[in-house]
């Protein structure tokens with residue numbers, strides 16, 4: 001091959017790189033190792049983690065069972081090793097799975113249109129806020145304090161560089177729900193959107209309708225987010241929101257130390273041209289058969305460049321496919337039963353450990369440590385029983401430093417909940 | 427002649443919603459070990475939803491067949507060469523999938539105690555170290571979820587540094603050959619974009635650059651090798667011009683596959699760059715994602731990296747949130763960790779010498795294609811290329827056949843098309859990136875196919891302009907799709 005290129009050494013392949021830009025010694029990286037050694041190494045790492053522990057952590061990342069079929073499907077090379085489906089004629093498989101994904105996201109959230117996925121909810125939320133800024137021509141953003149703290153941090157990073165002022169509004173210390181009076185006081189003609197989460201970070205279900213009424217009365221949009229998608233199996237969808245930006249990690253996506261997950265962004269039909277990212281649409285091929293393709297690309301960076309609605313290119317397609325397979329397996333009945341099981345488990349735990357807030361909760365709730373105890377101390381004691389306790393809230397909410405966020409899902413065993421309650425109260 | 431493929435039967439398949447029948451299920455849940463819950467009583471009736479209208483109801487075998495049938499309508503690297511320029515479609519080793527699914531890694535929760543996360547944190551540490559060594563840069567964040575997200579992170583770092591010096595500045599310079607994410611990123615980061623015209627060799631024009639560079643420029647975003655697959659030989663001069671004005675040089679690392687083990691951006695004047703783990707380090711593209719977009723920086727940008735930073739204590743790793751000058755977070759938690767596991771496995775499997783060999787093979791393969799196809803297709807910039815080569819449809823368009831037509835015809839020959847109409851500075855571009863994992867046999871088949879198509883353009887152009895002919899879906903009407911968008915199924 002070298003000869004065919006008119007060369008005599010592989011070094012000549014790099015002749016165009018100036019000598020001072022090249023490295024002349026080998027990289028300081030060990031030589032390659034075999035497959036067996038790689039497995040052995042990563043097994044060693046896997047053992048130095050929480051493997052074998054029961055856990056009551058939720059807080060944006062949930063333990064739900066992943067049916068075996070999900071891995072069977074996403075391991076198929078035709079899905080795993082293909083690129084973004086720009087060449088429709090040989091990408092109908094991927095295109096149709098995305099079309100089904102978009103449809104089910106709409107069905108679950110009550111929105112009219114949904115895109116092909118975002119990186120995760122923490123980045124979908126600022127994209128939704130940017131949409132609202134473009135739609136309303138306003139610049140202020142109001143965020144509920146009960147939105148996931150990490151989503152708020154990412155929102156802050158995005159907004160501060162675009163000159164978008166952000167203000168937070170509080171939660172009711174009794175119910176854990178939105179402090180609507182605080183929201184109303186902070187609303188004005190400059191507010192582009194109000195961002196709320198339901199169930200919120202404390203696991204409490206918000207009154208989306210009331211929040212929407214307040215926002216709309218001031219000409220602002222309502223952006224609703226969620227981190228526990230399993231709740232959508234039983235909870236009324238946030239139809240009063242204008243944009244929904246959320247996280248589908250609950251649908252067959254393992255916690256994987258925080259990613260990769262699958263974010264979604266969905267909205268009312270009239271905002272379709274402001275959506276970020278890829279969209280799949282239905283059309284026909286030249287023989288008149290139904291076919292699918294990427295569409296409305298004039299919103300996107302490869303066409304619109306600096307005027308694009310977003311810079312996103314690569315998204316989370318394969319992870320979105322996991323959620324798609326999961327939703328089709330569970331279906332109408334399964335999703336409801338899944339949600340009801342989560343509700344039952346968490347409320348069983350709620351009978352053993354009293355929830356701190358009085359608002360309705362789905363599968364997690366805040367609990368205050370008994371007098372003389374700290375959430376951290378309780379967690380230490382639990383570790384000895386191979387149980388990871390809840391998330392101590394002090395790091396995000398100083399006013400809740402004596403409290404912990406506990407989650408139970410369909411994977412949580414009654415015996416572990418009993419042990420948790422015992423240690424909690426002992 | 428078409429040698430690589432012949433047609434076979436594929437199954438028809440409806441949308442899942444059209445396959446549904448009431449009462450069918452494909453899931454199993456264990457029996458409840460706690461008392462049942464009454465949703466209306468616990469949540470309030472108004473908070474409980476009714477049935478989800480139109481939601482699927484199918485059995486497990488129907489789900490398996492649904493997706494298996496659909497999968498056969500896709501092309502994939504596992505089926506053959508996928509020469510999409512700029513996308514680095516190389517083989518994805520399956521060992522990477524296996525280790526990413528190990529229980530302790532796949533089921534680690536981001537908020538579990540650090541004492542129970544040391545194995546996962548070691549993945550982060552090892553990958554950070556390897557990528558710094560490969561790029562010649564001093565520090566790195568693995569938090570960004572993809573290339574474009576890395577670009578945004580990198581430009582925000584530049585902005586934070588300039589702001590700390592008192593003035594964030596106004597403009598970002600972007601060559602006209604750049605990928606669309608570059609200008610889009612600059613816009614989102616709050617900068618005005620100024621295009622830099624390439625010279626007649628398709629490279630950065632130093633005179634033009636010197637003219638545009640001033641104290642209002644925050645950074646130049648440069649891709650190297652550039653999107654023509656050519657190394658910017660004046661990169662060090664360009665960096666000097668910018669640095670003399672206090673501006674930074676951002677490198678889009680999408681083409682790092684041409685450099686690993688041969689040259690390091692840190693050595694040729696780059697201040698900050700992103701790396702696409704899903705390109706150079708072979709984590710699968712998965713039909714469009716997920717990816718990983720680590721951002722590596724020189725020392726002067728390190729204080730601004732996103733939180734948390736991984737701290738290496740004497741005998742443990744710890745997450746550090748106390749970074750006063752940090753830009754904050756760009757994504758929840760620590761990034762696409764599962765993708766990081768795969769990239770590290772790839773680096774360990776190759777090792778230093780193996781990574782360099784991959785680079786050599788990638789560049790050799792692309793040069794081989796250039797030499798073999800140069801007699802048949804126009805080379806607008808006839809220069810030694812690196813990992814990819816860009817032709818134009820100049821000769822064929824004279825006969826009414828465009829790059830997009832030949833791309834579709836390539837499908838009939840059993841290949842995925844090359845990248846069409848990018849970079850924008852080449853009219854009618856055919857951007858071909860074979861990667862190192864293609865054998866000479868596969869390359870020769872591809873070259874034969876391209877030559878055969880060039881002949882068809884001369885002899886029977888209609889065959890090319892109406893392609894593909896062998897696929898189950900013929901040419902798709904994208905115009906109608908955009909005119910009246912139908913983006914969801916409805917009953």
Ligand SMILES: Cc1ncc(COP(=O)(O)O)c(C=O)c1O
Pocket residue numbers: 312313314512513572573574575605607608649653678680681702717719
């Ligand atoms: C040159 C170049 N820059 C940037 C990107 C964006 O990277 P990503 O798709 O990972 O966001 C791409 C890939 O599509 C690219 O080819």
